[in-house]
Amino acid sequence: MKNFWRTWGVVVISGVLIVAALLAGADITGSATAPFGLPDALMIAAAVVAGYRIVWSAIQALRIKVISIDLLVSVAAIGAMLLGNWWEAAAVTFLFAIGGALERATLNRTRKALSDLVDSAPETATKLNEDGSTETVELWELIPGDTVLVKNGEQVPVDGRVISGRGGVDEAQITGESVPAEKAEGSEVFAGTWLRSGVLRIEAIGIGADSTLAKIIHRVEDAQDDKAKTQTFMEKFSTWYTPGVMVAALVIGLATMNVELALTLLVIGCPGALVISIPVSIVAGIGRAAQDGVLIKGGEYLETAAKVDTVVVDKTGTLTNGRPELTDVESLDPAYSEEDVLTLAARAETASEHPLADAIIRGAQDRGLVVEMVDKAEPVTGKGIRAEVGGHTIAVGSADLLDGEVDPTRILELNELGRTAMFVGVDGHAIGIVAVADTVRDDAPAAVQAMHDRGIRVVMATGDAERVAANVAAELGVDEVRAELMPEDKLDIVKELQAEGRTVAMVGDGVNDTPALATADIGVAMGAAGSPAAIETADLALMADRLPRLPYALGLAKRTVGTMRVNIAIALLTVLILLIGVLFGGVTMAIGMLFHQASVLLVIGIAMLLLIPRLKKNESASPQKSELDEKVTA
Template sequence: MTKNFWRTWGVSIAAGILILLAFLTGDVDITGGHDHGGGWNHIVLADYLLLAATVVAGYQIVVSAVRALRIKHISIDLLVSVAAIGAIILGNFWEAAAVTFLFAIGGALEKATLNRTRKALSDLVDSAPETATKLNPDGSTETVELWELIPGDTVLVKNGEQVPVDGRVLSGRGGVDEAQITGESVPAEKAEGSDVFAGTWLRSGLLRVEAVGIGSDSMLAKIIHRVEDAQDDKARTQTFMEKFSQWYTPGVMVVALVIGLITGNVELALTLLVIACPGALVISIPVSIVAGIGRAARDGVLIKGGEYLETAAKVDLVIVDKTGTMTNGRPELTDVISLDSAYTEHDVLTLAARAETASEHPLADAIIRGARNRGLEIEHVEIAEPVTGKGIYAEVDGHRIAVGSADLLDGEVDSAPILKLNELGRTAMFVGVDGWAIGVVAVADTIRDDAPAAVKALHDRGIRIVMATGDAERVAANVAAELGIDEVRAELMPEDKLDIVREYQEKGHTVAMVGDGVNDTPALATADIGVAMGAAGSPAAIETADVALMADKLPRIPYAFGLARRTVRTMRVNIAIALLTVAVLFAGVFAGDVTMALGMLVHQASVLLVIAIAMLLLRPTLTEDEVTAPRAEAVREAVNS
């Protein structure tokens, strides 16, 4: 067994063996003392074994209690220490052994559970690479320690190897498993110019990578640092409970002392000390926070800490940008219409794309890409004439092709198709041959495949969505209508988003702002929760945002809020269980049905229960990949029909 195992469970196992040996003597009576009368007058072997078990299990408890007293803090350990020592003085060795043994087991369980809930962090730490294959200028390779590398060095990554540094692919192609960074289960395709991150794994291919971030400068190191800080950060509820226990624990000691003096029943007073231990109450919140933040980290969602986790659970309004957030952020070919029966849609698109090969306009690239995606062969033209603000003329197979506004065509032109497409938020252009309109092509910034699923998931959680964009009102309204977004604020300046955040906060909303962590910094900082999307590769986003989504996946937004709500709900359930357990035990003690050992057993059972409930947060629940693209396509088809 490992050293960590014995460090966690060694004391409990040793004490348990001594208690078992005491029972094997046949002299232990769990109702009090032993069958020879009990107490110090007739001490037997079983009592010595129980005393030894008490010392083994209780030594560290007493030490912890004394250390807490030195800093003027009355801890739970003090309650147990006083109860165990009192039981020994009364000669009730079984009660003393049982109380300290069960408390030691509870402490070991808490430690083991917290270690397990921190597994997301330990997995990240374990995944940090230690060596790299350096490619020298003469073409030779050597294995070096990470600290021997400097930015600008070239490292070689082979199939099945770990990427040792943050860097940029110089050559090669392969699929990289980035689950440790982004939470994505599907390998990301990498080629020349792609960014790669330390700690990820090359599952296919071969890459030559220029080192950019090494060791503590890598994205993995920054994520580890963020998760460490977040799991140690306390929620407001946890801070309140700790303050509560500072008054509760000494209050219990005073009450037990008063009851003991009034009744003359010392054992009753000591039993009250044991059953009043707020162990389940104290552990219920931190174990939930660590589990929730750990689960989120494994799914590529970094939450800044317990306080932000609690706030995220209250979010009822999300403000999002349009371009690059709800849409793909670049124009795509959306429509091809033939206006002349002599030309098919493919003919129209081919002529338009060939003419646009001579243009440097951003929309030209969308038309060319659209044509090639449809399997059309597009040859470059040699003779072309751009017309500023109107479009382009080009010579194609002896014909004068025009792509742009009606001003490039001869005679009267029916603008109805253009106007209809413009109303849908698309940029439409005529395609003409020798002055006559033969068709129309249109481009637009298309909606992301995962946007409909994200919007639905947010609505399912009762969260209202406001789209704030600098784009034109007509374009924004069409996108919002297609997605079912609740409200649109268009034609905004960057500083206007800050005013919108404040406006909704004044109306009583808990507001989340989704941005890139840099351009929207004022609004992100003012919002109750600032969410940075696609934070992998952006240290600034990780540091400034309250919630950082490592992958550029919209469904991670409702997932993060859903996980926060589950975590807070778990905290509340655990608090209720802890308080109910103490209340029931108090009633049982005064009814004469609860002994000191039984009280500690029930108390530790409640600790185990709240831990088990908190650990349910570790179950994977992220299923976004199953519902994104198919649903998006279905929504678009329904809208278009």
């Protein structure tokens, strides 16, 4: 209630006084011949109540040598009162006060994403003591390394690592994900999220201001206050426009000797809708993005993101899963089934520390096969591994580990597909083939297609081999492939595209891609929830590790800029129409202010449309089964 009166109190009191004046028989025809009475006093009171803040604001602006919109309204209202037009003075100040209240209320509404984040910040935690007892403590009492207990339905109070327990955590406030994320021992959790099932014991790492939530709040706050280039231009424009309106009104008043006409020109010349149209759009757009798990650094970056026509994407971990997966299992000997081949290969690889070994073991376990450790094994540098299994020698690797001639045709075919294929042998005899590869992310094809639908060119830049990159590119349908690159080569690609006149967004891991990310028009970080540095430095941070959020974010930026342009056009058109109406008669000061405030309301309403959620549900859903999962199920 207190906030209501702070925003709307002046409007309500002034409005009541105007209604009372009208009921008492106030004259709104503009005639000043009737004797002064109670209705006129009530109108003056209404004008003073609604106008004193406007006059004070104009004086404050003049002190810093700024001619503001408030000055135009103040001069018009005071001039109307001097002419005895009490109704005009009251109507102008009342309508302007309504516009100001609407602007404040709207900006508060568009900043809801920030207020929601602030409100979601936890204040207490259940600390688990060394003797097993628990106590509720304030966040500032915790130190890194403390253990906190979180039960079903409670809020996670700190950033940390799960020590024990299992549960589903709603991370919508952080990542925009609508489906709870499963957490178990070793999982990361974030302050401000909610445990929807299970019980977790968490080692505190980031507390209070050091938490991811606090960094997001700080970033959104700065971003919503950051000015776009268009906004900066409009502010510079208004510093010349407002004095220009005053001079024009003075000249026309002197030329026509019509003071009321001059005052009316002051009112209709107010660029209120023009001034509010841009900041309200920016705040709404950035706020909507934050609610959907996308952090945009500020208005300037939002405008740049709207112009992006080329996206340079790193392959590993961005378009692909970033770790090898088992893709193929084939039997070359009728005596051994594919399950036999995979079981023997996996058992042999239990003695290996190579990344490909883990892919084979996980692939076997995903198929429900029992993988036992081997007693004895011998890694063969550059060729593979030999292991003793049940009195037999099992080899996994190149043909050099086998006896006699082996047909390499199938191995070469799989290699051409970008997979790493290996023979599986028993006692020197080839019984099968296993192959692994870094597989394409489930959401990557949809993301690439969404960017194509928006007319955005997709360039894949990777340090991987040409053959592997070409196969991934063919599967995804990217427009251009650059392979076998060093980090500085990616930087050259970004510069080359910019030299062609393109606006480039670079998506990378923020480590070896740092030079290219810094040079690109928009540097994009994926999965930034787990990287405080990315939240602070990225121009556009996707909190969830989901590539489809990128075309969504670029589309939102484009809609926001489009909204700004529409609002600017409405504001200018309103002033032009009112100017014509004044010059050709029929538009009074009160009518001019009414239409002016209607245009303010209209541009605010259009900007508010940006707050409507448009993120598709399937972009927040749990990942679908991978290609390998489907093969195993089949």
